[in-house]
Amino acid sequence: MAASPTAANMLPDALRSALDRAQAQVNGLVLGKPNEVRLAFVALLAGGHVLIEDLPGLGKTTLAHALAATLGLDFQRVQFTSDLLPADVVGVSVFDPQARTFQFHPGPVFAQVLLADEINRAPPRTQSALLEAMAEHQVTVDGSTHALPDPFFVIATQNPIDLAGTYPLPDSQLDRFLLRLALGYPGEEAERDLLAGTDRRDLIAQTRPLLSSADVLAGRRAVQAVHASEALIAYVQALLARSRKHPGVRVGLSPRAGLALLRAGRAHALLLGRSHVLPEDIQALFGPVAAHRLVADAQAGSDASLAKSILHAVPVD
Numbered sequence: 001m002a003a004s005p006t007a008a009n010m011l012p013d014a015l016r017s018a019l020d021r022a023q024a025q026v027n028g029l030v031l032g033k034p035n036e037v038r039l040a041f042v043a044l045l046a047g048g049h050v051l052i053e054d055l056p057g058l059g060k061t062t063l064a065h066a067l068a069a070t071l072g073l074d075f076q077r078v079q080f081t082s083d084l085l086p087a088d089v090v091g092v093s094v095f096d097p098q099a100r101t102f103q104f105h106p107g108p109v110f111a112q113v114l115l116a117d118e119i120n121r122a123p124p125r126t127q128s129a130l131l132e133a134m135a136e137h138q139v140t141v142d143g144s145t146h147a148l149p150d151p152f153f154v155i156a157t158q159n160p161i162d163l164a165g166t167y168p169l170p171d172s173q174l175d176r177f178l179l180r181l182a183l184g185y186p187g188e189e190a191e192r193d194l195l196a197g198t199d200r201r202d203l204i205a206q207t208r209p210l211l212s213s214a215d216v217l218a219g220r221r222a223v224q225a226v227h228a229s230e231a232l233i234a235y236v237q238a239l240l241a242r243s244r245k246h247p248g249v250r251v252g253l254s255p256r257a258g259l260a261l262l263r264a265g266r267a268h269a270l271l272l273g274r275s276h277v278l279p280e281d282i283q284a285l286f287g288p289v290a291a292h293r294l295v296a297d298a299q300a301g302s303d304a305s306l307a308k309s310i311l312h313a314v315p316v317d
Contacts, residue, residue, distance in 0.1 A: 010275050011222050015215055022070045022210040029066040029203055030059055032190025036181050038271060039288055040067055045219045046267040048178020049134055049154035058183045060157035062200050064115045067155060072209020076111035080122035086129035090139045104141060109133050112149045116156040120166045127173050134176040151216045178260050180292040226266035227276040235279055236261055238314050246310050251295035261289045279316045286311045
């Protein structure tokens with residue numbers, strides 16, 4: 001698939017070098033997970049949000065902190081618990097008796113990078129506090145709308161739903177995440193280096209930021225210039241159509257999921273140094289982008305296995 005002549009607006013050398021060094025730095029903090037680190041940068045450059053799901057102790061929060069430290073953006077962390085209220089996330093209006101008006105006190109969501117740690121330990125009412133913020137980059141409190149910073153990037157972690165004290169994320173909340181990642185156990189060599197090395201928290205505290213707000217915004221503009229051919233778009237549409245009639249799938253992928261897949265594909269191609277999207281980009285991203293958006297039948301397998309089955313059922317023309 002050839003690139004369009006107008007799609008040659010690639011990253012400047014300095015920004016490409018900074019992105020490469022940023023990924024290398026995060027890989028030095030989160031050992032043995034280069035693919036997951038690259039996907040986190042895909043979500044960042046695509047203007048989406050990332051959900052990291054896995055068992056406790058496998059590095060979910062470490063990855064989030066490593067990203068925040070490397071990006072050098074304004075960072076806030078919220079520990080989601082069963083008694084957390086929506087106002088604890090978005091903010092609250094407080095009456096000022098001297099001015100005789102209500103003054104809005106912003107919550108931690110007013111940050112460029114928000115870590116929503118263990119998001120599914122909070123009840124759905126609190127989880128929904130992030131819906132408007134993640135979709136529209138704004139929050140509405142007491143009828144007044146407040147814009148969020150730009151860039152705005154949510155990194156959420158969650159424990160498997162079968163663990164005690166968790167609430168399932170609603171489908172509408174899951175759809176706000178561009179990608180869902182699972183880290184899994186480290187390989188033998190990476191685990192040995194982790195056990196023998198310096199505490200990750202100490203390393204993150206010493207980490208220097210390598211990217212600025214301007215760098216992230218410039219990267220996002222470059223992503224928009226990456227070319228997706230008509231054949232590539234037809235391939236994405238075929239995947240969407242297959243998901244809606246695939247055995248074991250009760251609710252297939254929406255057009256918004258297709259747009260998310262294309263946006264992520266553009267960012268993936270850009271990180272690999274290309275000005276056009278290949279089917280290989282879509283295949284590498286289909287599981288992380290699509291699986292959490294599928295609604296499976298009760299007797300079907302996991303959403304990840306369904307996504308893999310859908311991908312194998314659609315040929316590349």
